Amino acid sequence: MVTASYPPFARQGQTIDVVVSSMGNAKSLRGGTLLMTPLKGVDSQVYALAQGNILVGGAGASAGGSSVQVNQLNGGRITNGAIIERELPSQFGAGNTINLQLNDEDFTMAQQITDAINRARGYGSATALDARTVQVRVPSGNSSQVRFLADIQNMEVNVTPQDAKVVINSRTGSVVMNREVTLDSCAVAQGNLSVTVNRQLNVNQPNTPFGGGQTVVTPQTQIDLRQSGGSLQSVRSSANLNSVVRALNALGATPMDLMSILQSMQSAGCLRAKLEII
DSSP: OEEOOOOTTOOTTOEEEEEEEOOSSOOOOTTOEEEEEEEEOTTSOEEEEEEEEOBOSOEEEEETTEEEEESOSSEEEEEEEEEEOSOOOOOTTTSSEEEEEOSSOOHHHHHHHHHHHHHHHOTTSEEEOSSSEEEEEOOSSHHHHHHHHHHHHTOOOOOOOOOOEEEEOTTTOOEEEOTTOEEOOEEEEOOEEEEEEEEEEEEEOOSSTTSOOOOEEEEEEEEEEEEEOOOEEEEOOBSSHHHHHHHHHTTTOOHHHHHHHHHHHHHHTOEESEEEEO
8 A cells, every 4th residue: 555645735746755555465565666656536536656665664584483573564655755747726826815724723822823913914914713713814916925924924923831731642651741731749659460370281191101091281370469569659749840750750650550640640639731541
């Protein structure tokens, strides 16, 4: 499977990056070459042609039933591996208004952008339609709009502080937080429970070779349950990200334990942040 992202304002002859993935039983694409492949859109029209050597970030080897693999080998990338063959029609320069889309919904940021444009270009030049869209009145013509938008991009706007947020990836165990996260004083106790299951196969053979006995294989399973005592530790209030990191590291918890601790802290009102689990 070969995919690519069609960039805005793409022109014929421009090169773009290509992502190559194996959909069959191929074990590795490392060292492979992609033959000329047409890239089609949803309208079944060919928009680009891709070919080139595939760059794979993983490595692996196998022999005698054993294998070692680092990262994945079934996908790779070809830098500038596709050439644009068909251009998309553009309405840039045809209208008298352009909508600026914010990456995140923020009423304060949308209003600040509107005020900055109106101060520089006159009242009524910009209007905030909602928390994400700012509509700007621009002169007609491609060159005039390019100059107008270039001036807007160079305007200085006061960035509003971000909301405190902690993002937890439950699949990988990673925890990411921004600098607005703060902690209140609290006490945390975390105990670890580990269960180890060991299964072995015992082979019982008869002592007499010609006695008519039969070799029997019996499984033997051992289960070990261990629980380490969790001590109550005090976490001081932290006003900045560095203090939060030091306070959480003092608990000595693993990333998986840290996810449960942060959830409990938020329930207790000690974590001053929005908790998002992905």
